[in-house]
Amino acid sequence: MKEELADLLRQALQSLADSESLSLPETVDIQLERGRGSGHGDYASNLAMRLARPAGKPPRELATALVERLPVHPHVDRAEVAGPGFINFFITRDAANAVIERIHREGNAFGRCQHGAGERVIIEFVSANPTGPLHVGHGRGAAFGGALGNVLEAAGYDVHREYYVNDAGRQIHILAVSVLIRYLGHRGEAIEFPANGYRGDYIHTIARDLEAEAGERYRITASELTDGLPADAHAGGDKERYIDALTDRARTLLGATRYREIVDASVEAIRHDIEEDLAAFGVRYDRWFSERSLVEAGAVERALQRLESGGTLYEKDGAQWFRSTDYGDDKDRVVRRADGQTTYFASDIAYHLDKFERGFGRAVDVFGADHHGYMARVRASLAAFDHDTDRLEFRLVQFAILYRGHERLSMSTRSGEFVTLRELREEVGNDAARFFYVMRRPEQHLDFDLELAKSQSSDNPVYYIQYAHARVCSVLRQMAERGIDHDLDTGLGAIDRLTEDHEQTLLQTLGRYPEVIEGAAISHEPHQIAQYLRDLAGGFHTYYNAHTFLVDDAALRDARLALVRAIRQVIRNGLDLLGVSAPERM
RNA sequence: GCCCCGAUAGCUCAGCCGGAUAGAGCGAUCGCCUCCUAAGCGAUAGGUCGCAGGUUCGAAUCCUGCUCGGGGCACCA
Numbered sequence: 001m002k003e004e005l006a007d008l009l010r011q012a013l014q015s016l017a018d019s020e021s022l023s024l025p026e027t028v029d030i031q032l033e034r035g036r037g038s039g040h041g042d043y044a045s046n047l048a049m050r051l052a053r054p055a056g057k058p059p060r061e062l063a064t065a066l067v068e069r070l071p072v073h074p075h076v077d078r079a080e081v082a083g084p085g086f087i088n089f090f091i092t093r094d095a096a097n098a099v100i101e102r103i104h105r106e107g108n109a110f111g112r113c114q115h116g117a118g119e120r121v122i123i124e125f126v127s128a129n130p131t132g133p134l135h136v137g138h139g140r141g142a143a144f145g146g147a148l149g150n151v152l153e154a155a156g157y158d159v160h161r162e163y164y165v166n167d168a169g170r171q172i173h174i175l176a177v178s179v180l181i182r183y184l185g186h187r188g189e190a191i192e193f194p195a196n197g198y199r200g201d202y203i204h205t206i207a208r209d210l211e212a213e214a215g216e217r218y219r220i221t222a223s224e225l226t227d228g229l230p231a232d233a234h235a236g237g238d239k240e241r242y243i244d245a246l247t248d249r250a251r252t253l254l255g256a257t258r259y260r261e262i263v264d265a266s267v268e269a270i271r272h273d274i275e276e277d278l279a280a281f282g283v284r285y286d287r288w289f290s291e292r293s294l295v296e297a298g299a300v301e302r303a304l305q306r307l308e309s310g311g312t313l314y315e316k317d318g319a320q321w322f323r324s325t326d327y328g329d330d331k332d333r334v335v336r337r338a339d340g341q342t343t344y345f346a347s348d349i350a351y352h353l354d355k356f357e358r359g360f361g362r363a364v365d366v367f368g369a370d371h372h373g374y375m376a377r378v379r380a381s382l383a384a385f386d387h388d389t390d391r392l393e394f395r396l397v398q399f400a401i402l403y404r405g406h407e408r409l410s411m412s413t414r415s416g417e418f419v420t421l422r423e424l425r426e427e428v429g430n431d432a433a434r435f436f437y438v439m440r441r442p443e444q445h446l447d448f449d450l451e452l453a454k455s456q457s458s459d460n461p462v463y464y465i466q467y468a469h470a471r472v473c474s475v476l477r478q479m480a481e482r483g484i485d486h487d488l489d490t491g492l493g494a495i496d497r498l499t500e501d502h503e504q505t506l507l508q509t510l511g512r513y514p515e516v517i518e519g520a521a522i523s524h525e526p527h528q529i530a531q532y533l534r535d536l537a538g539g540f541h542t543y544y545n546a547h548t549f550l551v552d553d554a555a556l557r558d559a560r561l562a563l564v565r566a567i568r569q570v571i572r573n574g575l576d577l578l579g580v581s582a583p584e585r586m
Numbered sequence: 587g588c589c590c591c592g593a594u595a596g597c598u599c600a601g602c603c604g605g606a607u608a609g610a611g612c613g614a615u616c617g618c619c620u621c622c623u624a625a626g627c628g629a630u631a632g633g634u635c636g637c638a639g640g641u642u643c644g645a646a647u648c649c650u651g652c653u654c655g656g657g658g659c660a661c662c663a
Contacts, residue, residue: 031603044605046604046605052643059643083605084605084606086605086606170662171662171663318661334660334661341661343661344662344663369656370657373659398592398656401656441599444599445591445655445657447598457625459612459625460625464611466625467623467625468626470625471622471623474623475623482622523603531599531600531610538611544622545618546627548622586623
């Protein structure tokens, strides 16, 4: 509809320009927005005000001239000049009513569009290190990324969802040695736990699984493992130096094969746990991309060589640096440490290069706000490869702060004392968790109140929306119980019986849905859908209280049922994009 | 010190690619179930859009500076 109106304005403008020989800008961006409030029509354009200056005429005069030249259109009832020079369009009742028919015809597909035109887009999200279970902070990235993927898909993109698994590097060694020490502990080897090790219960679990699988295969003695190592933090030493020495010793004692087995078992156990957790949360991936696979395939070395031959690497203090400051970064970055190890950033360069070379037209990285420092350096690396960095977009998601009523919950990850995503899901349920995570703009810090998320009242927006859906279902059940037949075609034929204000408002709200989806996709803001659904549900509840649907007048009844069934369909479609269920009874 | 994000009603937040009286929920006050689920609805009260400049016919929205809050600035991941 917007396009049609824009087209009418374009024609009117052309006609005006021809007859008045106005000097107008080459390209005119014609904006239309939904009229808000009463009396402003269904759509409004500020075209005349924007052209007033270049045309050298008062906006209202221009607006009047444009309105006079507007071609007749079957869906446009009339257009008026208002305020400082707005052109307000009033669409015909038939055009407004047509949305009901369209919703029923398109069903689950209503709201989808071809904005993306099938462009391939890769979206990477969560990508938490496989060194422990997901916590509530990761949950927001998961819910946001999952919803964004759905929204982009609905807007016509070919979406590929990916989780980048950091299964190479130092943290993985620390994980493995943490498991090893628990394993040895269970076998009676008393070894003080490293200050820098991973302490959670899940480490014990992995160690026990390892025992069940391999018995004594990894048995070494405490003294073999720790004699002669530098002091750990509790003994006044440096925890980083200690743990590195410890992992080196473990690898030497066990040999490459057995050591690798422990690494693999540990990483795989956690990765699997994360995958299961996310799947239960309704978040699925097309691929789990292993960092180690990049390293082992030589992709990291190749990427560095390409940078080297491009002259953007240099040596300093025994390390190899990428001159990212040439491409807008704050400081240069190490890609290979003095000990020869490539850095995490080096892998990241290779990974993003790989994304671009797999032929995605667009890449979206969803990061936690604490990773904002990566944007400049990753962009810099792509620029160094001569890639169009505009094709990579970062979405930073701010933290979620948990509350229980007014009490702020500690988010400390120290000593394994944190709320896991799984615990959250079990406490408040997947629906409330998914909805709460995405109902705010991603840039906003999120106050996540557990009590509110669990409350079954109008305070809780999830239930409020779901309840609207359930209520429609309930009406239809009532109808069946009373032996009333409902004929959709009759209803569609009688839509013009829906003359109540509430009904007109709802028709207008329903008509907005496709615009909301497109807007959410363009701006990468799933929360717009959450806001919209609240609106729609609110309109429905008001309507429900004001009017009875199951009236004796069969035509009116059928029309109302066609309307509320359309509402149900749209709520279902919207909730589905957010990963929230639409229950039939509550 | 530098970088990113935020600041709108008592609380939590929409609105922010400039536009016509700044919206919603909660909380407060007063109402609505012999009637399709009251997990609901209606009404009232409540705002210097952090502060100061600037751009503009027009600024909550764009620009600059400042204040306050969160986060980030490693040969960590």
